[in-house]
Amino acid sequence: MSTLARKLLIAGNWKMNLNSAEASELADSIVNQVGTQMEVAVCICPTFTSLEAVSKRVVDSNIGLGAQNMHFENSGAFTGEISAEMLRHLFVSYVIIGHSERRDYFNEDDNLVNQKTIAALEASLKPIVCIGETLNERDSGQLESVIHRQLEGALLGVSPNHADQLVIAYEPVWAIGTGKTATPEDAESVHSFIRKLLSDILGIEAANKVRILYGGSMKPENAEALLSQKNIDGGLIGGASLKAHAFTSIVDSAIKLSS
Numbered sequence: 001m002s003t004l005a006r007k008l009l010i011a012g013n014w015k016m017n018l019n020s021a022e023a024s025e026l027a028d029s030i031v032n033q034v035g036t037q038m039e040v041a042v043c044i045c046p047t048f049t050s051l052e053a054v055s056k057r058v059v060d061s062n063i064g065l066g067a068q069n070m071h072f073e074n075s076g077a078f079t080g081e082i083s084a085e086m087l088r089h090l091f092v093s094y095v096i097i098g099h100s101e102r103r104d105y106f107n108e109d110d111n112l113v114n115q116k117t118i119a120a121l122e123a124s125l126k127p128i129v130c131i132g133e134t135l136n137e138r139d140s141g142q143l144e145s146v147i148h149r150q151l152e153g154a155l156l157g158v159s160p161n162h163a164d165q166l167v168i169a170y171e172p173v174w175a176i177g178t179g180k181t182a183t184p185e186d187a188e189s190v191h192s193f194i195r196k197l198l199s200d201i202l203g204i205e206a207a208n209k210v211r212i213l214y215g216g217s218m219k220p221e222n223a224e225a226l227l228s229q230k231n232i233d234g235g236l237i238g239g240a241s242l243k244a245h246a247f248t249s250i251v252d253s254a255i256k257l258s259s
Helices: 019-033 048-058 082-090 102-105 112-122 135-139 143-154 184-202 219-228 245-259
Strands: 009-013 042-043 061-066 093-099 125-129 167-170 211-214 234-237
Touching: 009 093, 009 167, 009 211, 009 245, 019 042, 019 048, 019 061, 019 245, 042 093, 048 061, 082 112, 082 184, 093 112, 102 184, 112 125, 112 143, 125 143, 143 184, 167 184, 184 219, 219 234, 219 245, 234 245
Parallel strands: 009 042, 009 234, 042 061, 061 093, 093 125, 125 167, 167 211, 211 234
Antiparallel strands: none
16 A cells, blocks of 8 residues: 555546536535545546536535646637636646647647646646556557656656645556556556656655556556555546546545555
């Protein structure tokens, strides 16, 4: 299990699903089931159009609100974009940055991920910075070089003083939405490697404060085994976060391990 200094974080990425009414209903269910517990950090990340509605649902609970993306500028002529200040106005506390779908479908590179990460930290948002390899990269022995490049690029210029705010999500691209999952031992091996890289980049003390989430098809059936690993500090949950019972079951597994 993750060291006690790092509270486990279970984050739900709802992706491009649910209108504001549906999102409010799901948020209500999650709040009712796990909204008062304090052992585990929980956040849900709806679409931009549902952020305000969901914000009102979680305001008096221990459920944090996250966004799925943001622009690195504070304001300006960036049609269709959302700034950190706009997110803060809705009481957003987390923001997903550099998700593999953003990298793949919208051509986001390490430099852009870095700009967004720094902007989020400067706005007192907690960035959930996503890194991970494709199946081809894994099979061709590039896993470590890809992880190294993405992590180093994302954290360029980031101060060790921000370690408490920083979250890294390891998402093996080949396991997202496919039903495939790295074994707990395989996942731990990569998380341990990421922790070592963080030590090289930020220093050992700061590296031990950074939470590293697993983001490759975590679900109720495998959550406990994954969360039991030393360097797995939670999960970035996709499909399972759209069903209240499945999501809260994962939270319950995290609570059990934190007790």
